[in-house]
Amino acid sequence: MLLANWGGTHRLWTDDGIFAGASNARWRRAFFNAQFQYYLRSEGAGSYQNANDLMVSGGPGIFLWVSNRSTLSTQCQMAYETSGCDELLDSASTHMGMTAWYMGPILVWTWKSHFSRLAGAELPVRIASRGFQNVAIYRVNLSETYRF
Numbered sequence: 001m002l003l004a005n006w007g008g009t010h011r012l013w014t015d016d017g018i019f020a021g022a023s024n025a026r027w028r029r030a031f032f033n034a035q036f037q038y039y040l041r042s043e044g045a046g047s048y049q050n051a052n053d054l055m056v057s058g059g060p061g062i063f064l065w066v067s068n069r070s071t072l073s074t075q076c077q078m079a080y081e082t083s084g085c086d087e088l089l090d091s092a093s094t095h096m097g098m099t100a101w102y103m104g105p106i107l108v109w110t111w112k113s114h115f116s117r118l119a120g121a122e123l124p125v126r127i128a129s130r131g132f133q134n135v136a137i138y139r140v141n142l143s144e145t146y147r148f
Contacts, residue, residue: 020037022035034057119142
């Protein structure tokens with residue numbers, strides 16, 4: 001949607017692309033999961049463009065307990081996240097952008113095929129920030145899922 005203004009046209013939103021994928025492999029009680037997300041940013045209002053973002057995570061895991069009704073598994077989660085420099089009027093902001101590596105355990109409990117709970121924590125292995133970018137010093141993952 002374009003909005004006409006005395007100074008020209010101004011966009012009210014950006015046309016960003018989000019690309020994602022996941023893969024899973026399992027052998028007996030061992031498994032490996034991997035996920036990625038890529039945010040392709042376009043120019044927004046006022047000739048400001050957010051930087052593209054890449055997030056990759058995954059790692060090996062093992063089912064600690066398996067029954068007909070429920071499972072309990074643990075995984076060593078490794079995560080990588082990077083963001084480039086934002087741009088304003090085609091000039092890169094050298095104070096934005098970051099790269100971070102995290103690692104930590106995840107515990108998942110499932111009941112039948114309808115209910116699951118996940119708890120995990122990721123601690124930083126390496127964080128490189130270019131200044132004004134907010135970067136988490138640790139991350140906590142909690143989720144509860146019900147499928148019907």
